[in-house]
Amino acid sequence: MIRFIVLASLAAAVPAAAQETQASAAAKFTKEFAASDTDRNGVLSLAEVQARTAHMRVGPQKDPAVAKRLAALWFARADANRDRKVTEPEAQALLAATFARYDANKDGRIGTAERTTAKKSLEKGR
Numbered sequence: 001m002i003r004f005i006v007l008a009s010l011a012a013a014v015p016a017a018a019q020e021t022q023a024s025a026a027a028k029f030t031k032e033f034a035a036s037d038t039d040r041n042g043v044l045s046l047a048e049v050q051a052r053t054a055h056m057r058v059g060p061q062k063d064p065a066v067a068k069r070l071a072a073l074w075f076a077r078a079d080a081n082r083d084r085k086v087t088e089p090e091a092q093a094l095l096a097a098t099f100a101r102y103d104a105n106k107d108g109r110i111g112t113a114e115r116t117t118a119k120k121s122l123e124k125g126r
């Protein structure tokens with residue numbers, strides 16, 4: 001489920017026929033991080049992540065409970081040093097690891113076929 005947040009940001013930002021590079025994904029994520037950091041202190045709290053995730057459509061219906069759980073899972077994974085806040089470098093590290101997992105052919109891009117495969121694996125709960 002944690003990968004869903006990253007995949008959703010990759011899929012939403014890129015037309016279906018386009019390819020997302022790690023650099024373009026990181027740049028878009030920098031903007032998303034800034035927009036999520038509502039108190040402008042340079043870190044994300046769990047509340048900020050939950051507020052941002054609440055606006056995502058999750059599954060066939062928008063379910064606030066699912067969005068809240070996804071936010072908590074992402075936050076736990078991103079908070080590498082367990083200090084109850086996520087810095088942009090921590091978040092970018094998670095994005096990079098997820099990107100590498102989806103980049104099946106290791107060409108530095110997530111293309112249409114890789115995006116489709118990733119979506120299918122998420123639907124199966126992998």
